[in-house]
Amino acid sequence: MKKSLKKVYSHDGQDRFLPRLSLFVFNRSRTAAVLWLCLTLFGVLSYTTFLKREGFPSVDIPYSVISGAYLVDDAQKVDAEVAKPISDIVMKDSHVKTVQTQAQGNFYAVIAQYKEGTDAKNVGKDIQKRISDAKVVPSQASIKVETPKFGFTERGDDLVIAVHAKQKGATVQQLTTEADKLSAYIKSQNIADIKSVSTVNPFVEGVNPLTGQMAKSQKTFDRFGTRNGESTVFYDAVSVGISQKTGTDVIKLDDRVRSVVSDYNRSHADSAFTATVSAGYAHDIKDQISELQRALLEGLLAVLVIGSIVIAIRASIITVIAMLTVLAITIGILFLSGLTLNTITLFALILCLGLIVDDTIIMIEAIDAQRRRRSDPRETIQIATRKVSRAMVAATLTAALSFAPLLFIGGILGGFIHAIPTTVITSLLVSLAVALIFIPLFARYLLLGKKQMGAENVHEPAAAIETKVANFVGKPMLWARNSRKKLFSVGITAVLIGVIFIGAGGALFQKVTFNIFPPSKDSNGLSVALSFAPDTKVSDAEKVVDRADAIAAKTLGENFSQAAYYANANSQTANLTVNLVSYKDRDDTAPQLQKELQNAFKGFEGASVKVGQLDAGPPPSAFAVRIETDNRKAAQRLAKDINSFLMNRELTRPSGEKAKITDTTIADSGSFTRADGALYQEVKANFDATDTTTLVTLAQQEVEKEFTASKLEGYGLKKDVLKFDFGQEDENQESFQGLIMAFPILLVAIYVLLAVQFRSLAQPLLIFMALPFSFFGIALGLYITDNAFSFFAMLGFFALIGLSIKNTILLTDYANQLRRTGVSAVDAAVGALSERFRPLIATSLTAVASLIPLALTSPFWEGLAVVLIFGLLSSTLMVLTVFPYYYLGAEFLRLHISRKACLIWVAASIATVVLVSKLKITPAVIALVVIGLPIVQLAITKKLKKRA
Numbered sequence: 046m047k048k049s050l051k052k053v054y055s056h057d058g059q060d061r062f063l064p065r066l067s068l069f070v071f072n073r074s075r076t077a078a079v080l081w082l083c084l085t086l087f088g089v090l091s092y093t094t095f096l097k098r099e100g101f102p103s104v105d106i107p108y109s110v111i112s113g114a115y116l117v118d119d120a121q122k123v124d125a126e127v128a129k130p131i132s133d134i135v136m137k138d139s140h141v142k143t144v145q146t147q148a149q150g151n152f153y154a155v156i157a158q159y160k161e162g163t164d165a166k167n168v169g170k171d172i173q174k175r176i177s178d179a180k181v182v183p184s185q186a187s188i189k190v191e192t193p194k195f196g197f198t199e200r201g202d203d204l205v206i207a208v209h210a211k212q213k214g215a216t217v218q219q220l221t222t223e224a225d226k227l228s229a230y231i232k233s234q235n236i237a238d239i240k241s242v243s244t245v246n247p248f249v250e251g252v253n254p255l256t257g258q259m260a261k262s263q264k265t266f267d268r269f270g271t272r273n274g275e276s277t278v279f280y281d282a283v284s285v286g287i288s289q290k291t292g293t294d295v296i297k298l299d300d301r302v303r304s305v306v307s308d309y310n311r312s313h314a315d316s317a318f319t320a321t322v323s324a325g326y327a328h329d330i331k332d333q334i335s336e337l338q339r340a341l342l343e344g345l346l347a348v349l350v351i352g353s354i355v356i357a358i359r360a361s362i363i364t365v366i367a368m369l370t371v372l373a374i375t376i377g378i379l380f381l382s383g384l385t386l387n388t389i390t391l392f393a394l395i396l397c398l399g400l401i402v403d404d405t406i407i408m409i410e411a412i413d414a415q416r417r418r419r420s421d422p423r424e425t426i427q428i429a430t431r432k433v434s435r436a437m438v439a440a441t442l443t444a445a446l447s448f449a450p451l452l453f454i455g456g457i458l459g460g461f462i463h464a465i466p467t468t469v470i471t472s473l474l475v476s477l478a479v480a481l482i483f484i485p486l487f488a489r490y491l492l493l494g495k496k497q498m499g500a501e502n503v504h505e506p507a508a509a510i511e512t513k514v515a516n517f518v519g520k521p522m523l524w525a526r527n528s529r530k531k532l533f534s535v536g537i538t539a540v541l542i543g544v545i546f547i548g549a550g551g552a553l554f555q556k557v558t559f560n561i562f563p564p565s566k567d568s569n570g571l572s573v574a575l576s577f578a579p580d581t582k583v584s585d586a587e588k589v590v591d592r593a594d595a596i597a598a599k600t601l602g603e604n605f606s607q608a609a610y611y612a613n614a615n616s617q618t619a620n621l622t623v624n625l626v627s628y629k630d631r632d633d634t635a636p637q638l639q640k641e642l643q644n645a646f647k648g649f650e651g652a653s654v655k656v657g658q659l660d661a662g663p664p665p666s667a668f669a670v671r672i673e674t675d676n677r678k679a680a681q682r683l684a685k686d687i688n689s690f691l692m693n694r695e696l697t698r699p700s701g702e703k704a705k706i707t708d709t710t711i712a713d714s715g716s717f718t719r720a721d722g723a724l725y726q727e728v729k730a731n732f733d734a735t736d737t738t739t740l741v742t743l744a745q746q747e748v749e750k751e752f753t754a755s756k757l758e759g760y761g762l763k764k765d766v767l768k769f770d771f772g773q774e775d776e777n778q779e780s781f782q783g784l785i786m787a788f789p790i791l792l793v794a795i796y797v798l799l800a801v802q803f804r805s806l807a808q809p810l811l812i813f814m815a816l817p818f819s820f821f822g823i824a825l826g827l828y829i830t831d832n833a834f835s836f837f838a839m840l841g842f843f844a845l846i847g848l849s850i851k852n853t854i855l856l857t858d859y860a861n862q863l864r865r866t867g868v869s870a871v872d873a874a875v876g877a878l879s880e881r882f883r884p885l886i887a888t889s890l891t892a893v894a895s896l897i898p899l900a901l902t903s904p905f906w907e908g909l910a911v912v913l914i915f916g917l918l919s920s921t922l923m924v925l926t927v928f929p930y931y932y933l934g935a936e937f938l939r940l941h942i943s944r945k946a947c948l949i950w951v952a953a954s955i956a957t958v959v960l961v962s963k964l965k966i967t968p969a970v971i972a973l974v975v976i977g978l979p980i981v982q983l984a985i986t987k988k989l990k991k992r993a
Contacts, residue, residue: 127182128148205285337394345365450787576652670748
């Protein structure tokens, strides 16, 4: 065995490109050092100075909103004479996907959703012209066509300033006048980054068709709440909205606007009014940047400690320097690519912390291992790079491919998250380049001095322990290597352990809840959504809101920071956004406060109230049942029965756990709503649990089971009148389903990559075993930490693909190197385990260590970190203890099964993976099929040979 290892170490051969590249840079250390310094400095400057800070990336929303007033005080007339004619014109446009309309006594809104890829602004202008040319709308009706964007107000403002009186008693008109003065003052300052600034006017003006006179009607109202000492005060308010230019640094703009508002307040100190910034993205971005820096510091400290224990102190220092270099270069590339430092790119950079450590550790450990065996630094770099470069390239490209499906997600969600795969893939490729180019440079000065070379100069206590553990794991193979029966018995035992492990993971997954965007364990915001009774007037809604504000203030107490309606409250709904004291500075979590506040609203009169938690993902959608028919009386009667049926109904999840439907409401019968021209009545409901994705499907099944076609006929309605609307949840499920469907394609792409890299059809499938080995850990981690399998957990799984497959790539690649020297399969497996045990343990433990602080301190990141930590531990354990036996089995089959039979195995295995994405097949069954098929083929082949 030792002779074989020496052959591998002394094997010169023809140097490949990557070892030559590393050696080329190593020989030109001064030039390489200057290059490293320039790239790192540019990255640091990009982070601190060049990169713009944004709230969210700019995303085109494929919608147009046509709205206005028709002051006839008759919802049916507004629907018939304005909303429906406009809807009919809009639906004729080939770019339009769906159209929804709502008509009230004096107002209407038509929302057109376009097909993906549509330029909403240009199409909106064309639709406005066609509405004008058609002349089907009364001249007294006002018409405004807008392309909405994400923001705090309904029109999408990026900054909101609340203008309010210092004492109660000011009228809405007085507040509006004062807000206009503030708007004019801000305009006069000529702030370069402001695109527009104006009052969010609560009034709508129009011509009354009965009198022919101009009339004004209040459509919306606002409140602003703030904590003053020991009490919380809510003021009547009118909002001033600011829209920023594309690429604006929100932190700089926020500081400038706050300064201007302070100047305005000082210059109007004697006024009865004052202004306060009520909404902006700057505070959240500052928190996220702080969290990134803290996570980076804690992660690097963990890497330093683990690296020092598992490898060496100097090696761990190089690891930390290399990781900082990767992040700096990645950030520099983000700047050159035109991206900004926003919520999404910060999310991706934090995710990168657990990924970029792999190439760094693999390379530095290879150099460290070679320096113990030789005294020439140049030869050390040459041999070390030659040993690991193939495995590093395969592992990095696999990890990069794992995130590729995210590039093809469409819709609004796709527009938001495209920066995630771009950032992660960039960082992975940069980490490979840094490992091959700059780590040899760092090693030259920190690790390869004369006093650090040779076995006599290397003292690593952990190395002896690691060797003993590796030898212990490999003992059964050595015990059985001279007996086919013994090999078969230990091999079958290992296979069964693996199958049981995978099966246990599949069974445990049944107990994990599924929710695409679940609420995090804590957050800094709550929402209080009020839905008013039908025919409520604005003045009545204001009174109800005042009572609700008092309850919110009293219940939240010292946890309350600031709150506002952002000019979105009207006679139908009002949504209060409450900013809490940071979760770092309070004892009560947001879910606890949410529950307390919801309980405080029990028995509340004048509106139904739903308290929610504000998170980074979209808010959970209400479950809605639509009754599409022109027969309003029958629809209203059915709506009441559906409402009664859903009220407090229990739902049983696949796991057997129960949930209940709550807060059922019937839409305002005084308004007229349409979907694609069809008139409908709507019943909405919420749930007492957070796994919305699962519960909306169960609720739909309950309604369909109860209200059958024959039952609907009893109402005088057709069997197809019931439609279901999950709001944002529909798009979330569609995007998530796209990810699931892309998964088999991803595996095929990775398979082809590995097949080319390893020049084998069977070994890529062997390498894939790292994935099912991680299932148990993922399921266990999510279950014991009470986290749902979500979009963020799915991101963690994509990251885990690269991290876990890297382990099997390392073992397989080195075993292949040994096999090429003539070593037996058993000795190759044992040798690979012995040689790769330390880098495998080092990469896994450092990745886990870098993620633990994030999982413990950040509720937002907990689910993703749990998937990575537990999945990686599970996969690493099984790869170390079981995978070598799978390698032996694969080698045995390779020698006894023809290439044609192997192709059949590959095709069957891929078909099985594709099938599992459509059918409910447990991972254990998949493993049995993939493992059992070649055994069956071998048995058939032997029988045929005997007959021949």
